[in-house]
Amino acid sequence: MNITKHVKSCPIELVVKLINKKWVIQIMRDLFYGKSRFHEFNEDKPDLSNKVLSNCLKDMESNGLIQRIVDKCDKKNVKYILTEKGKSLNKVLYEIAMVTVDSENYSEKLAGELKASFKENLL
Numbered sequence: 001m002n003i004t005k006h007v008k009s010c011p012i013e014l015v016v017k018l019i020n021k022k023w024v025i026q027i028m029r030d031l032f033y034g035k036s037r038f039h040e041f042n043e044d045k046p047d048l049s050n051k052v053l054s055n056c057l058k059d060m061e062s063n064g065l066i067q068r069i070v071d072k073c074d075k076k077n078v079k080y081i082l083t084e085k086g087k088s089l090n091k092v093l094y095e096i097a098m099v100t101v102d103s104e105n106y107s108e109k110l111a112g113e114l115k116a117s118f119k120e121n122l123l
Contacts, residue, residue, distance in 0.1 A: 036079040094122040
């Protein structure tokens with residue numbers, strides 16, 4: 001049976017469209033690792049400009065991956081959190097990470113540390 005004729009868009013293509021833009025996966029990883037503020041997302045990404053980061057966060061919010069929360073007392077105090085939809089990608093990101101960890105020439109120690117870190121933060 002050709003399943004593709006029964007759906008408008010392939011579910012795999014749809015999820016890839018959500019995460020294929022530059023920086024989205026890195027920002028999602030950061031969110032899973034506890035970062036939530038604008039300045040935290042570009043701390044270790046010198047090639048990520050504030051304008052590009054702002055646009056990326058807006059796209060992620062419009063795609064339902066993150067929620068922007070503004071402090072009622074201080075409008076400049078903004079944080080970002082993963083939505084349930086965003087959180088649901090944890091296993092996908094974990095498996096992507098494991099493919100790389102298992103296929104790269106990491107030392108056994110580093111591979112173990114990476115696996116533990118991703119397991120703790122993504123699963």
